Amino acid sequence: MKKTDLSPLQIGSILGGAAIMLSLAMGMRQSFGLLQPHMIRDIGITAADFSLAVALQNIVWGATQPFVGIWADKYGTRPVALLGVLIYIIGLVFLRFADATWMVTMGVGFCVGIALSCTASNIAMNITARTVSATKRGAAMGAVSAIGSLGLSIASPMTQSLITNMNWQMAVVGFLGLACVMLPAAFIGTRADRIEPDAVVGIPQSAKEAIVEALGHKGYRVLAIAFFVCGLQLVFITTHLPAYLDICGIDPSVGSTTLALIGLFNVIGSYLFGWLGDRYSKRMLLGGIYVMRSLALLMFFAVPPTPISTLVFGATMGTLWLGVVPLVSGLIVHLFGLRFMATLSGIAFMSHQVGSFLGAWGGGYIFSAFGNYDLAWKLAVAIGLAAGLFQMTMNIQPSERIRLQSA
Template sequence: MDDAKFPRVAIPILVGAAIMLGLSMGLRQSLGLFVQPASRDLAIGVSDFTLAIAIQNLIWGVLQPFAGILAVRLGFRAVMVGGAVLYALGMLTLSLAGGAATVMLGAGILVGAGMACTAGGIAMATASRAVSAARRSGVLGMVSAAGSLGALVAAPLGQMLMEQFGWRVAVFGFFLLALTILPAAWMAGRVDRIALPQASAGENSARAATRLALRHPGFLVMACAYFVCGLQLVFLTTHLPSYLNLCGMDPMLGAQALALIGAFNVAGSLFFGWAGGRWPKGVLLGGIYFCRSIILGWYFLLPPTPESTLVFAALMGLLWLGVGPLVSGMVAEMFGLRWQAMIQGFAFFSHQLGSFLGAYGGGVIFDAMGSYDLAWKLGVAMGLTAGVVQILVAWPRHPLGRPPERQRALPA
């Protein structure tokens, strides 16, 4: 894109993408608040509710590449608006749930399908197309940062409504917020008017792009490490409120922690978006996984206090969605823009397999053992391993970490 046209053309698209990303991520990240009260009210197990969230993550991951293909075929606007409708219907269904089946339909299937069309991969691909390559990493960081504000609003609002009126009214409040995704998706859909660079308009097919991605060693390592990222984050968003409740903490503390993660995520996303334009993105990505695992181990080794929980949330927030601009930037550098959403969707499928294990596996371990000890220890060990491997592979002097201009890639 011509930088002289940047404000007039790109800003409405970026604002719409940020609002869409913020609401879809913020509402979904706050569903952990309802695990205990909804399970008791519906007479279902904790693992039944967390299975729905696990299925949500799995469906999101499975459908993400197909959403990317549809965005190329039908346009981003059609995909994002359709996803916004599914997302809102999912929240409405959850608020009316009568048992495990309707929890699965609402929180699992419908929200998962909506996320595939409105959240990370699609939103970041939209932002990537709206700006020049020189601006891309910083702008992706800004969109990710603005998108982080959703949890800052959703978690405290959900907890407040639940304390005053019950969990069903709180989820219905989430449904009303989800309706706001519709106009945001429509505005972000203006990106369909922006023509790709001529080199991107070639005859490269989805099959050719897929074949190239699945043969790229650097991409495969990044996708495998992304599995652990999903496991850690969704374990926290699903089980942290329940863990704090078991430890006798104030129920509002869980909501405050999730909100604080969202607040500090703004600074983290901005920093890693800026840093990704200056240093190897893969090394930064591995550093996030390694540091995040150290912080997880520190927190769960000690008895939680309100102070330690809020410090933990702030530190995790700094390392939360900073992965977004790094992964999106790496995919754009490796393979170009035309099939970015689809290829990023393949990596994200790995992330969501980890998310499934983090949500459901954490619930199964808790139901079987009455504690989260084994779950967090596994998450820490896997995170340390993923971080070290990602850093070694992405190190500039390593053959798999060579600069993007020397990599075989699709046209930009």
């Protein structure tokens, strides 16, 4: 089946399936922080224990993403995505019956980390890029990323409601219900495997050759290093914002509403930056996101929070949340072509997840050591500003292989 043979309904169903899979995978993952205060009280784990589990999730996600990307490029996205959903369900079962630190670590850390490699943005963007034409690719990736953010708007209020009216264990049961919805979504979205790939651009190469080529490109190295800050800032917020608000005496519903606002405004931001990426410099847009996020963190944490300032912060961060995804994916395709997009995106994502590890674990460690989050948010601001300016210097000249083919 060729792209040109697809009807609008077929394209919409494939992109919709990928978006729903991404939406629920990320929505649940970003809502785990709401469980933290209750699990600390009920099963005796510490904030550092929970933070370490989330940090390990991000390291496992990052470490497995390149291998999952190679598998998806070689065998297709369907076996990857379906296996990922099943592993997600297993992880949630561990969490539901958790009564010790090791069960939280196994469920939230290892299982969910592997599952996210198979079901989150890298696979969803791969499906999208293979389904739509190059001229519409940026807007399409922005749209899928935008719809993908709605999962947080669903999962966060659902989680807080179940915790308030029942307990945190029932909130995990709610997660299991959402994970079951991911199965048909993943099956429909991975119909993209049946679409004939685009004609090879540049000299044909193996996965190993593609990796060597990418690592030798200065622009790719800058992209990957700057991507570090994205993971650090976002995971710090989703993991520690509910606990920070609890310490400041803010009603728990404000935390869940803020996370929901992040998901809602991310719909606008993701599509907007995907659309802008088709028209303006992707590297400048990407660097601008990192800088604006850092300024938003500075303004929020520099003064004691109020319910209004927290909601405004959520809306601001939501607009800047996943707009990086279509920009990073678009830059990788621009530099190296589409053939090994999942592989190269996965390698760049390792840097993102190192940042995620430090954002989750480092935030908890700093709080345990100093009794507050002051040093954590100051570091997040400083690193973000530096990374944003660094990103704006990225070399966006396509690889020599692509340039020779174009010539």
